[in-house]
Amino acid sequence: MLLAHATHRRREYFFAHPEQQLTDIEWLHYGRYLHQRLQGRPTQYITGRQEFYGREFKVDARALIPRPETEHLIEAVLPRAAGAPLIVDVGCGSGAIAVTLALELPQARVIASDISWAALQLARENAAALGANAAFVAGDLLAAVKAVSVDIVVSNPPYVAAESRAELATEVRDWEPSLALFGGADGFEITARLLPDAARVLRPGGLLVMEMGAGQWAAHEQKAAAYFTDIEPLFDLAGIHRALMARRKS
Ligand SMILES: C[S@@+](CC[C@H](N)C(=O)[O-])C[C@H]1O[C@@H](n2cnc3c(N)ncnc32)[C@H](O)[C@@H]1O
Structure with a gap:
């Protein structure tokens, strides 16, 4: 390469x-x-490119390199996005999820949020290069989203435990943005806030699709039950619980 x-x-x-x-x-x-x-610099940061869902995204140190596992989130959303849904991607990074959904679902209105200005800028560049129509907003989780009738919230949030930092591959730990990787000491700090925030903006019956780390399913299922129903796991190709799908309680 x-x-x-x-x-x-x-x-x-x-x-x-x-x-x-x-x-x-x-x-x-x-x-x-x-x-x-x-x-140790990741190959994708050298070539400046990573394929995601069949499209080439520009990548650099401003954002996480999109992972193939995250394509499962796209596969989960597409068949559940009837009509012209309002979709919010929380923590959009390079824009891989938001841009892909905007292109695959031309009727959808897609908003992408991130707390990192640098990541948002990269996401905007990818949207422009690929011809995707999405709005980009800066803020903590869904703080910038005032709508309360969102149909779908999708997110690949930071979920690595800072305590396990030493176990990460050096090309991840030393080169990808810490803000994109770590969800506090135990890995749950961001997702524990994301669950109620997503419930705040989703319409009753609205869909949450949230990626998670290996071994986090049971805790997330329990936390999600306060706000969501029909909670189901999404498995990756290795058979690991990779994401949680759930519907906002009425
Ligand atoms: C794991 S990366 C995911 C990037 C991209 N969605 C993907 O799947 O490749 C998590 C993203 O969440 C952003 N982030 C971290 N904390 C956040 C917060 N409190 N509010 C919004 N975004 C946040 C990071 O800047 C990063 O871009």
Whole structure:
């Protein structure tokens, strides 16, 4: 991937042209990228790109690199988004979720929020580059959303326990924004506030789809029961409880 990036070619090209010699300038770029990678910088921050739900998103240190597991949230929302739903993506980061939903659901009105101005700027750039129509607002969780008739709240919030920081891969811990990763000491600080905040803005019967970390299902299911009904897990390809789906109580 780094070689392809350094030479502005697709990866397949190198299988078809193994005899290809690099120019001096290509060697320079390739060497620089390898050096950055050896220092731990994630490949996506070097190439500046990550695919999400079949589209290429610009990524850099302003936001988390979108993960394939998060595509399950899109798969959960799409069949449940009839008509012209009002959708809010909380903690939009690069805009992967909000931009994808805006493009997949042209009738929907999509609002994306984040507490990070830098992340919001990146999300706006991705929306513009991909031609998505979404509104971006800065604020703590849903503070900037005054509507109380939201149809769908979707979120991949920070949920890693700061206590387990040392267990994270260094390329995550040392390179991705801490604000995007950590949900307080135990990992539940943001989601414990997000559940009532989502309940505040959702219409009765409105849908919450919230990603979570491995091992967090039982606690989230219990906390969500105060505001939500029809609480169901979404499993990722490894069979891990990856997200919670629930309906706002009437
Ligand atoms: C795990 S990242 C998810 C980014 C993106 N949605 C994705 O799935 O790739 C969490 C995001 O939540 C934002 N965030 C953290 N605390 C927040 C808060 N209190 N209110 C709103 N957003 C917050 C971070 O800045 C970060 O962009």
